[in-house]
Structure formats: C-alpha cells, structure tokens
Amino acid sequence: MKIISTVAELRAQPRPKGKRRVLVPTMGALHAGHLALIRLARKNAGAQGEVALSIFVNPLQFEPGADFSRYPRPALADEELCRKEGVDLIFRPAPGEMYFENRSTFVEETALSEPLCGASRPGHFRGVCTVVTKLFHLLTPDAAVFGEKDFQQLAIMRRMVRDLDFPVEIVAGPTVREPDGLALSSRNQYLSAEERAQAPIIRQALLEAAQSDETSARKMAAAVREKIESASLARIDYVEIVGTDDLRSRLTIEPDSLLAVAIFFGQTRLIDNILLR
Ligand code: PAF
Numbered sequence: 001m002k003i004i005s006t007v008a009e010l011r012a013q014p015r016p017k018g019k020r021r022v023l024v025p026t027m028g029a030l031h032a033g034h035l036a037l038i039r040l041a042r043k044n045a046g047a048q049g050e051v052a053l054s055i056f057v058n059p060l061q062f063e064p065g066a067d068f069s070r071y072p073r074p075a076l077a078d079e080e081l082c083r084k085e086g087v088d089l090i091f092r093p094a095p096g097e098m099y100f101e102n103r104s105t106f107v108e109e110t111a112l113s114e115p116l117c118g119a120s121r122p123g124h125f126r127g128v129c130t131v132v133t134k135l136f137h138l139l140t141p142d143a144a145v146f147g148e149k150d151f152q153q154l155a156i157m158r159r160m161v162r163d164l165d166f167p168v169e170i171v172a173g174p175t176v177r178e179p180d181g182l183a184l185s186s187r188n189q190y191l192s193a194e195e196r197a198q199a200p201i202i203r204q205a206l207l208e209a210a211q212s213d214e215t216s217a218r219k220m221a222a223a224v225r226e227k228i229e230s231a232s233l234a235r236i237d238y239v240e241i242v243g244t245d246d247l248r249s250r251l252t253i254e255p256d257s258l259l260a261v262a263i264f265f266g267q268t269r270l271i272d273n274i275l276l277r
Contacts, residue, residue: 001083003090006097010138020049022171023141025132028055028092029072029186030081033176037145038085040173044143052089053082054135059095060106061127067267072186091139098134107133109163112156112247116260117271120237128153129160136166143169149183151258151273152247175272177203183272195265198231202263206274209259217241217250220259228263237262237269241276253277 004010015021022041026034041051055078062068075092082090106126112118113125136144146154158170176184181203182196191199205227214220221239228234242249244256253276260273 001079001087001090003079003092005092005094007093007138010091015050015140020045020143021139021141022049022051023135023139023144023168024051024053024087025135025144025146026053026055027057027071027186028078029074029189030078031184031186031188033147033149033173033184035081035085036176037147037173038082038087040171041143041145042086044145044169044171050088051086052091052139052141053087054139055090055092056095056098056131056135058098058127058131060099060130061124063121063123066121067187067190070190072189091135098131106130107160107164109156109160112152112159115242115247115249116152116238116240117262118152120262125153125156129156132157132160133164133166136168141168143171145171145173147173147175149175149185149272151244151260155244155247181207183270185270187268187270190268191265195233195268198233199265199270201228201231201234202261202270202272206259206261206272210274210276215253217253217257220253224259224261228261233265235264237264244275 022045024037024041045051057071059068107129108126109129118125146157154172161168161170180200182200205224209220209224221241224239225236228236239261241257241259244258250257255277257276258273259276262269262271
C-alpha cells in the first residue's frame, strides 16, 4: 500500500494505464461504514483494479465554530484498517498541500445545496464540491464511492459530475448501522454515554414513519418530531420530507420521497434518512 502526502509525489507516479481506479474520499477516522465503501470500491475496481482512499479533514467544509480542530485524526489506526482491507493507495495531504493561502476559486452547486444541511451549514457543500473536484483532478479516478447516509452530498456529487462533465462514475454505498440502528459516523464517538443511549431514537422515528400509512408530509414530519423530542437530550435541527430528485419539500408522500433529519445530541449533529414508499 502506497501512502502519498504531497501533490508532487502523486504527480510523479502516473497511473498505470488500463487499470480501473476507484476512489473512496474520506476525512479519516475510518469505521465499519467506510470499510463497506472500500469493499464496494474493490468490487467496482475489480481484482486487477486500484482502490485509492483519500484522507483529508477539509477545512473548507466546516463552518465557523464547527468541529474542525477536534475532528478525530487517528492516522495509524486508519492506515492499519486500509492495509487490512487491501487499499492500494492512500492520499493524505496536509491542508497546506491542498489550498493556497490566497485561494480564490471554488466549486459551487447552487440548487441541491440549498435545503437541508445546506440551510444549517452555509458554505459546507461549496467546501465539499471544491475539495472533491480537486481530488478528482489529482487522482483521476474512474469511479468514486459516497455513502447514502449523506444523501444530499451524494445527490450533489451526481449533479456536479453531470454538470461539469467529470468522467467519474458515482457509486452509492448503503448506510451501515450499529445493531441498535444508529447510523455509523465518525462523530458518534463525541456522544456521551447518555447521548449514545438515546441516539437510536432517530432510526426508530424514521422506521415508524416509513411503515405508517400517513400521506401528509406535514403530519408525518410532526409525528417524527414528537417521537424524537421524547428523547430528553435530542434537539432537532431539521425534519424534512423532500423529493429525491430536487431535494425540495413535498406536501404529500409520493414515490421517491425521502425523509431526512439532522438532530443534535449536545454539540454533536447526527444526520440520517429513509426512503418512503
Ligand atoms: O463525506 C465526507 O467524508 C466528506 O464530505 C468528503 C466527501 C470526504 C469531502 O471532504
């Protein structure tokens, strides 16, 4: 497994011709959810192909006051997991390697980025689009794998490669969960024992909604809110029912509606979603 930390080094090692390269972009602190994405990448790349994984805690996608400095960075544990999973290449640049101090060029998607997490985290998706564009240019993957837990990010990546003609296939990886339903996230480790014990209420509320016969989006969202608020430590950022195509609010539950939520437990913001019908 090669570990590359500078752009110069990456450029000095051109990709072997005819080998499919599949990228798993991450911010590190790898968990079983990432390992599932790596396995999907391997399947997509084939035994002869190359799985590349980037680890970069991207300052551009953290809004002021967010958890950029305390974001976990367990470099050795990440390396070990990648080695075990048969990753071929880790690209792990320092922030100074990725961004000039006087950078003034950004990539911005302007429709799907507006609602949901885009409304609560201004600039977040501009940071994601900018860094993923750079990773695509630097690593020139044939495909890139993104998790369905960040459904909005996945939709934006699909839109970005379509709009900007990136020759990169976007592959979606299903959400991986703890046995009690909590979606895996590097941020779960911030939760106190009491918060962790209450956090599965998110999945329970989503499942109850998806299994109900409710057709009014307003009533369904109200029921989800009520259920989540029954956990004393939960604070709702948003509960929204949107179309999977445009991520805009729906009045009624139709095929391809998505129930998406962001919930704070203390300072920790957790997201999850479920497809309806
Ligand atoms: O999902 C993430 O971990 C990040 O948003 C990504 C795609 C690696 C970009 O920094």
